[in-house]
Amino acid sequence: MPFWKRSSPEDEQRRSQALQDAEASQRSLEAGGLPIQAQRRLSEEVQAGHPLFTSDLSVKEFSLVRNQGYTALSQV
Numbered sequence: 001m002p003f004w005k006r007s008s009p010e011d012e013q014r015r016s017q018a019l020q021d022a023e024a025s026q027r028s029l030e031a032g033g034l035p036i037q038a039q040r041r042l043s044e045e046v047q048a049g050h051p052l053f054t055s056d057l058s059v060k061e062f063s064l065v066r067n068q069g070y071t072a073l074s075q076v
Contacts, residue, residue, distance in 0.1 A: 007015070025035040034042075045052055057065065 021036045025037070028034060028036065028039070033039075042052065055062075
């Protein structure tokens with residue numbers, strides 16, 4: 001970064017938070033869990049009252065389901 005372009009405190013805070021999240025995600029993955037951002041997305045969906053389910057649909061099955069009007073809200 002050029003010396004005349006300084007980071008704002010908000011930029012530094014975001015950078016620090018991203019580093020902490022990356023480290024926490026790595027620990028979670030090593031323990032067999034999900035990355036932090038994936039955990040947050042799932043929590044947001046639950047708090048919003050959206051029903052959650054997992055699937056192992058094939059591409060063809062997914063296409064048929066989508067043709068019936070179902071849409072994926074997120075992918076982990």
